[in-house]
Amino acid sequence: MALEERAVLVALAGQPNVGKSTLFNLLTGLSQHVGNWPGKTVERKEGVFVHDGMRYRLVDLPGTYSLTANSAEEVITREFIIREQPDVVVALVDAAILERSLYLVAELLPLPAPVVVALNMMDVAEQEGVHIEPQVLEAALGVPVVPTVATRNEGVNNLLASIEKVTRGDYPYHPTLPRIREDHGDVFQKVEAAIEGCVPDPYPQDWTALKLLEGDQEITKMMEACLPEDRLRRLHSILLEHDDALVAVASGRYEWIGRMTRAALTRPKTGAISLTGKLDRWATHPFWGLVIMAGILGLVFWLTYAVGAPLQEFLDTYVVGNLAALARMALTGTPSWLTDLVADGVIGGVGAMLTFLPILVIFFAVMGVLEDVGYLARAAYVMDRFMHLMGLHGKSFLPLFLGFGCNVPAVLGARVIESKRARLLTILLAPLVPCSARMTVIAFLAPAFFGSAAALVSWGMILLGLTVLALSGVLINKTIFHGERAAFIMELPIYHLPNWRTIGLRVWQRSLSFVRKAGTLILGVSVVVWALSTLPAGNIETSYLARLGQLLEPVGRLMGLDWRLTVALLASFIAKENSIATLGVLFGTAQGGSLAQQLAATFPASTALAFLTVQMLFIPCVATVAVIRQETKSWLWTLFDLGFLLIVSLSVSSAVYWAARLLGL
Amino acid sequence: MRAKSHRFWASSPGSNDSVVSLSALHAGEHGEVVELAGGRCMLSRMTALGFTPGADVRVVQNYGRGPLIARVRDARIALGRREAERVYVRKSSG
Numbered sequence: 081m082a083l084e085e086r087a088v089l090v091a092l093a094g095q096p097n098v099g100k101s102t103l104f105n106l107l108t109g110l111s112q113h114v115g116n117w118p119g120k121t122v123e124r125k126e127g128v129f130v131h132d133g134m135r136y137r138l139v140d141l142p143g144t145y146s147l148t149a150n151s152a153e154e155v156i157t158r159e160f161i162i163r164e165q166p167d168v169v170v171a172l173v174d175a176a177i178l179e180r181s182l183y184l185v186a187e188l189l190p191l192p193a194p195v196v197v198a199l200n201m202m203d204v205a206e207q208e209g210v211h212i213e214p215q216v217l218e219a220a221l222g223v224p225v226v227p228t229v230a231t232r233n234e235g236v237n238n239l240l241a242s243i244e245k246v247t248r249g250d251y252p253y254h255p256t257l258p259r260i261r262e263d264h265g266d267v268f269q270k271v272e273a274a275i276e277g278c279v280p281d282p283y284p285q286d287w288t289a290l291k292l293l294e295g296d297q298e299i300t301k302m303m304e305a306c307l308p309e310d311r312l313r314r315l316h317s318i319l320l321e322h323d324d325a326l327v328a329v330a331s332g333r334y335e336w337i338g339r340m341t342r343a344a345l346t347r348p349k350t351g352a353i354s355l356t357g358k359l360d361r362w363a364t365h366p367f368w369g370l371v372i373m374a375g376i377l378g379l380v381f382w383l384t385y386a387v388g389a390p391l392q393e394f395l396d397t398y399v400v401g402n403l404a405a406l407a408r409m410a411l412t413g414t415p416s417w418l419t420d421l422v423a424d425g426v427i428g429g430v431g432a433m434l435t436f437l438p439i440l441v442i443f444f445a446v447m448g449v450l451e452d453v454g455y456l457a458r459a460a461y462v463m464d465r466f467m468h469l470m471g472l473h474g475k476s477f478l479p480l481f482l483g484f485g486c487n488v489p490a491v492l493g494a495r496v497i498e499s500k501r502a503r504l505l506t507i508l509l510a511p512l513v514p515c516s517a518r519m520t521v522i523a524f525l526a527p528a529f530f531g532s533a534a535a536l537v538s539w540g541m542i543l544l545g546l547t548v549l550a551l552s553g554v555l556i557n558k559t560i561f562h563g564e565r566a567a568f569i570m571e572l573p574i575y576h577l578p579n580w581r582t583i584g585l586r587v588w589q590r591s592l593s594f595v596r597k598a599g600t601l602i603l604g605v606s607v608v609v610w611a612l613s614t615l616p617a618g619n620i621e622t623s624y625l626a627r628l629g630q631l632l633e634p635v636g637r638l639m640g641l642d643w644r645l646t647v648a649l650l651a652s653f654i655a656k657e658n659s660i661a662t663l664g665v666l667f668g669t670a671q672g673g674s675l676a677q678q679l680a681a682t683f684p685a686s687t688a689l690a691f692l693t694v695q696m697l698f699i700p701c702v703a704t705v706a707v708i709r710q711e712t713k714s715w716l717w718t719l720f721d722l723g724f725l726l727i728v729s730l731s732v733s734s735a736v737y738w739a740a741r742l743l744g745l
Numbered sequence: 746m747r748a749k750s751h752r753f754w755a756s757s758p759g760s761n762d763s764v765v766s767l768s769a770l771h772a773g774e775h776g777e778v779v780e781l782a783g784g785r786c787m788l789s790r791m792t793a794l795g796f797t798p799g800a801d802v803r804v805v806q807n808y809g810r811g812p813l814i815a816r817v818r819d820a821r822i823a824l825g826r827r828e829a830e831r832v833y834v835r836k837s838s839g
Contacts, residue, residue, distance in 0.1 A: 330792035568825030
């Protein structure tokens with residue numbers, strides 16, 4: 081088949097923070113498809129582009145530092161290259177951190193696909209005083225090396241030309257391969273001899289031998305299944321005797337890097353303090369770092385409330401309200417249940433989701449900027465010592481913080497955490513962060529019940545929520561995760577100006593994926609709850625939901641709640657604000673006075689406190705549940721979390737109720 | 746996953762008493778990595794980030810408690826104190 085007739089498959093690989101997304105977006109623009117790698121919660125991006133009459137399919141591989149099976153990202157990257165054998169692998173390296181970023185190249189070269197090295201961030205390197213001769217590096221490596229500045233669209237045409245040359249076979253491709261450190265050369269040969277002829281296709285034999293020496297669990301498992309008994313015993317005894325080989329393999333790669341860069345790289349004189357160093361003196365300072373972070377987070381809050389909340393209200397009243405009215409008009413003449421289903425059930429449900437969007441978009445955008453600039457890693461660093469108390473580390477702080485706006489981005493944001501255990505714990509705890517919708521409910525009810533003490537009560541509620549979060553973290557970590565703690569090792573990238581295109585595309589993709597995935601579940605549940613609140617007679621007072629509330633009243637009684645408050649609590653599952661709307665319906669305006677006045681007249685302070693508490697800690701809204709399911713990929717963990725939150729919220733608010741009664745409230 | 750402890754010496758540690766934990770270096774001090782301790786998974790991450798025997802590590806920030814920042818192979822790496830305690834370096838002067 082002629083090359084022109086099929087798309088050339090190009091894989092984009094690189095360590096984190098080397099500007100992979102920027103290059104990917106530059107090449108594919110909006111013609112990209114974002115999804116997940118099969119069975120993994122790792123984002124898979126693919127796009128097509130045409131250059132010089134040739135069609136290219138570009139697959140963005142996850143950012144990884146190495147290719148040993150420590151995380152899903154590493155396995156995905158190497159399995160893709162070994163199994164799909166792309167026509168070219170573009171290895172993006174950070175010119176400012178040349179040696180360290182060539183480590184991945186050292187891992188990519190032995191794989192069965194030609195590599196083109198893109199020397200990105202040449203501008204940042206020059207700023208840091210690092211000077212590199214690309215031709216000299218190319219001569220040493222034996223593969224094309226193309227200097228680029230993806231943020232300014234520089235060098236991209238040269239990169240494409242190199243890709244084309246390699247795919248056409250016009251480039252004398254003779255890579256210099258790294259070897260294991262000399263003192264382990266014999267061992268390597270012994271391992272190779274032990275597995276010779278038994279390595280399943282398409283895994284390269286020498287690569288497999290290296291991975292065995294590195295103690296790679298996936299490859300060890302693979303070979304255990306393939307080798308005959310006697311050879312397996314031989315292999316095990318070699319590996320057992322040389323269980324220190326991992327460092328020898330890694331050292332071998334760095335020795336190779338040293339040889340490759342010796343002539344090409346001129347380093348700055350030590351002592352010169354870079355801009356990043358100067359900024360970090362403040363941003364990572366144990367005290368000033370916290371002050372700066374508090375300032376930035378305050379700004380995020382302000383943005384959310386000043387821009388997001390009015391937008392949310394606008395969408396709710398004008399867009400959703402008008403849409404519902406429009407639907408009612410369009411459906412005149414059809415049975416009234418159909419009109420109600422569409423206007424209240426479907427549009428109400430979709431509307432609830434739509435109103436999430438402004439807050440989500442703002443949070444995604446702010447997160448995107450902070451991440452792109454390089455600040456996110458600093459915030460994680462500053463918060464690390466506090467997160468330790470819960471068996472988490474610094475990286476969990478930001479996702480949890482996002483929860484104050486909305487629990488949905490908090491759960492989605494947990495993706496930045498590599499450790500599976502820490503990620504799961506962060507997701508499970510996220511619903512305990514008081515989100516803005518819960519705060520709205522508190523903000524409405526606290527003044528209604530407590531008048532001038534409302535601010536104090538609201539603060540108390542937030543404090544209570546966060547205390548329960550911290551205690552739950554300690555508890556879950558100690559019991560289910562046996563007190564294990566994830567290691568905290570994280571690169572602090574060099575600061576640079578944000579790339580708006582990259583951020584914009586990321587916000588767009590994340591919002592779209594939320595609407596697509598969470599949307600279906602939210603819609604389904606909204607319709608079901610709507611049906612429960614209307615059937616059989618068409619009003620909420622005699623509906624199944626009301627009957628359910630009455631049925632559950634004994635449980636509600638524990639917290640001093642009557643059936644109406646219980647129903648309001650159940651209704652909050654769609655969206656937290658629904659509690660107030662439901663109370664509005666249940667109390668009506670028959671007895672006169674506003675809802676606030678009626679509530680204050682009906683319930684004692686003890687009940688009010690208990691209701692606020694349970695609102696604060698209750699199971700999250702359906703949107704959050706949907707993303708918890710999506711991100712954990714497990715109904716079991718999702719249900720565990722819901723059960724846990726149910727028990728915690730009911731017992732804490734019962735305790736609050738009885739304590740308040742004892743105090744005579 | 747059970748972490749098995751590994752210890753590796755680049756060269757004989759001998760009676761060299763200038764070998765200390767990375768966490769013991771003050772900001773501005775540097776040294777050469779001689780040994781890494783820890784489970785395989787952790788070692789794999791540490792080596793990929795540049796910590797291999799022979800590498801020069803300079804401590805950028807260390808306030809005596811909590812995590813610290815080190816510079817290795819031109820990259821800035823934040824390390825938890827426990828992780829830093831498991832990197833042994835031969836302190837260099839200057």
